[in-house]
Amino acid sequence: xxxxxxxxxxxxVPEPSLRSALHHxxxxxxxxxxxxxxxxxxxxxxxxxxDLPAGASIRFPLEPARPYAEEGFAYRAPDGRVRAWVNVCxxxxxxxxxxxxxxxxxxxxxxxxxxxxxxxxxxxxxVGGPCFRNELRPLAVVxxxxxxxxxxxxx
Numbered sequence: 001x002x003x004x005x006x007x008x009x010x011x012x013v014p015e016p017s018l019r020s021a022l023h024h025x026x027x028x029x030x031x032x033x034x035x036x037x038x039x040x041x042x043x044x045x046x047x048x049x050x051d052l053p054a055g056a057s058i059r060f061p062l063e064p065a066r067p068y069a070e071e072g073f074a075y076r077a078p079d080g081r082v083r084a085w086v087n088v089c090x091x092x093x094x095x096x097x098x099x100x101x102x103x104x105x106x107x108x109x110x111x112x113x114x115x116x117x118x119x120x121x122x123x124x125x126x127v128g129g130p131c132f133r134n135e136l137r138p139l140a141v142v143x144x145x146x147x148x149x150x151x152x153x154x155x
Contacts, residue, residue, distance in 0.1 A: 043149040054075045057103055063152050072139050074150055077122045084141040084150040085124055090134035093118045
């Protein structure tokens with residue numbers, strides 16, 4: 001998908017702090033590539049793998065918190081893959097859930113509670129509403145040794 005007119009693919013090159021976690025044989029890294037604008041950095045434990053079943057999500061603080069980028073959320077897709085996103089709607093730069101914890105609509109899409117922008121929870125891509133050609137900002141996420149960890153540094 002083209003981002004800002006730049007359709008060139010960028011190879012995934014993890015930060016040194018992530019490299020051993022991403023290539024260790026007993027670990028799985030759930031991003032197929034490094035999306036443009038991905039937030040990487042220090043990984044923080046979010047929860048035990050068993051505490052995030054398919055279809056569930058968890059919110060967590062970003063550090064340091066910044067206006068309109070105070071937290072992220074992780075989601076486990078029905079296929080078992082875990083994704084994490086900054087909890088900010090790209091349409092109006094405000095929290096998707098407006099602080100009430102409601103992230104998903106009845107169709108299972110991430111839906112901005114302010115303007116109705118809708119996003120695919122597996123890819124972060126806009127699927128409807130006023131977010132045309134925008135997407136949620138991804139966070140690096142790793143599941144290993146029964147734990148889920150995600151980047152928690154706001155960029």
